[in-house]
Amino acid sequence: MKRLVTAMILLMTPLVPALAQADNALRLVVQQNGQSLVSEERELPLPKGRGQVVLPDLPETIEAQTMQVRSQSAPNALKVLDLALDAEPLTQAALLRRHVGKSVDLVLPDGKTRDGRTQKQATVLSAKEPPVFLVDGRVYAGPVEAVIYPELPTGLSARPGLVMNVENTGAARQTIELCYLARELSWTMDYMLVMDGDGDRAQLSGWVTLNNRSGRDFKNAKVELLAGETRDNSRPVLARAYASAAKLDGAEAYDDADGGEVFEHHLYRLKRPVTLFNQQSRQTKLFESANIPLTRKLIGRASAMPSGRETDPIKQKLDVVLSFRNTEALGLGLPLPSGTLRAFQEDGRARRMVGETRLDRVAVGSMAELRLGRAFDLNVERIANAYEKTGKNSYRGAWELRIFNAKKHSQRIVLQEQLPGKWKIESASSKWTKPSAGVAEFVLDVPPTRDGKPVVVTYAFSTEL
Structure with a gap:
């Protein structure tokens, strides 16, 4: 069957007259897990006494059961009696399902010429794939070029709409605050570490990428980022994050990226409002450090x-391991969320990428360790000189470690022998x-060994398991 192309003639009748809507304030508390x-805040006209209010333009991924509504203008004058979310998406399958037993118009091949078409009135008998129709008193399940619907069924829309039954004893126009959870709105963290030519110091910057797949645009939103490992049932944490952020006014809240702690998590505030359209990713800088000192180690770990x-x-x-300490004195002092770190080295005007790794979250005062790959010019040969069982659960072994350094200068390496x-x-x-x-652990300064003669370390051990 040819692909079903749906043409719709939509006769839309709103539940209430169109609402004049203006977004006065928009705040997002975004988690890395996409929730x-x-x-x-929206300024809305409200009915006197009991009536219905329609709230359009909600995310397609809204979690309706989390919706909270209150009037900021008159909290005691507006009561929300119930909420109904018309959340069934507007799709071909949904339209067919809603029209089972009803009349539609079909555009069909006329059967006479290759490109000929004809339009027939039909009744939808089944919405399953492939759909089945009653055409001219006969059951038809063949190719359909298009389906023309007489109207848009109630409850179907391109994006969810919220219908509120309210009782209002206050003003006819009020500022309403909506608070809800939505999915597929997330953030990721990326770091750029730019080392000097010697690799002793570096500039570290942090960039946030916001991803919006929620089905709605967010314009001029104040954004807080919640970092940490949260369970799927993270609504209490998000609620505390919002309550914490709401205590600060706009200017104060965005002076510093570190928004403080929320439960066992950290909150980061972007300094400027962000416009994030649906299906868009946007990158913004979270921080940039001063030059920080780096420690470089070449580490070998092996079972003895x-x-x-x-x-x-x-x-x-x-392994090539870089490390630095996260302190304010070194230009940092911000709890670093987990993310991808890419390391570069500058030599004059040239900048070259030297590695990429995952940076786990680093608390203030803690050391960050970055494993950026394997050493090219240094390696170790391990030779087992002895191994014997000396008792029921006791053993003895001996190793010879031959270390080769093809560089022009002496290199410090760390060999960690793991013993049970x-x-x-x-x-x-x-x-x-x-x-x-x-x-x-053996810490060794290994001179160049270009003559092929390695530096040799031997040791013997005994152990009881």
Whole structure:
């Protein structure tokens, strides 16, 4: 069957006269998981006594059960008796379903010429795919070029509309506040770390990308970003976020990106209102730091327990790890939400990308660690020299670690040998420390080994599991 193309003749009759609407204030509390709290103010004409009010232009992804309505002009004069959300989307399937047993007009091939068409009156018998019609007293389930509907059924619209039954003893025009949750309105975090030529210092900037797939435009919205791991049932957290933000007036609220803590989460405020159209992504800067000092390490982590089947040397790569401390004295001091970090290095006028990694959230005062890949010119060969079982649950092993450095200058590396159970280093050719219960760590300054002769570290251990 050819693709069904639906042509609609819509005779629209509103429930109430058209409402003059103006968005006076719009606030979004956006989560990274795509669920957001929307708060907006609208000036609306209201009926005297009991009547109906229609609120159009709501997001397609609204969660109707979360809607809260109150009058800011006269909170005690307006009572909302009930709410009805006409939320069934306007689609071909919905139109056919609403017209089962009713008459429509079909545009059909005329069967005489290749491009000929004819229009027939028909009754919809079934809305399932493919649809079935009664045409000229006969059942028809063939190709349909278009369906022409006589009217738009009540409750179908391109976007949801809210119908309120209210009782109003106040003014005929009031400022109404709406507060509700909507889905598919989210944000992501991206960081840019630009290092100097030596890689000792860097400029860190944070950019927020807002994504709107909610089915509605948001114009000049004040935006707060809620960061942290929330459960799906996060309405209490969003409600507290809105209550916290509402205590600040417009100028004060947007002076600083850090909006403070909400429950066990953090709130960030964008400094300027944002216009975000439906199906649009918009990027805006959250912060930019001063030059921060970086620490670079080359780290190798490996299990010290041999398998007993090692015959050839084991190749071990070294991770390149950059770290910095998140403090105000270094130009930061803002809780950093999780996001994607891209690192660049500048050399004169040239800027080159050197790695990309995921930055987990970093509290104020904490260290951030960035694993940006593997070292190219440094590697380790691991040779198991001994492995034996010395008791029911006790073992002994020995390793020879051969370190190669193809660079022109000496490099500091950190080798972390992971040891299980109650272990002891029996002998070692280099100094070692115990940074944690299951790790023996060697910190080595490795000179260039371009002559092919590696730096060798040996050690033996015993352990009881």
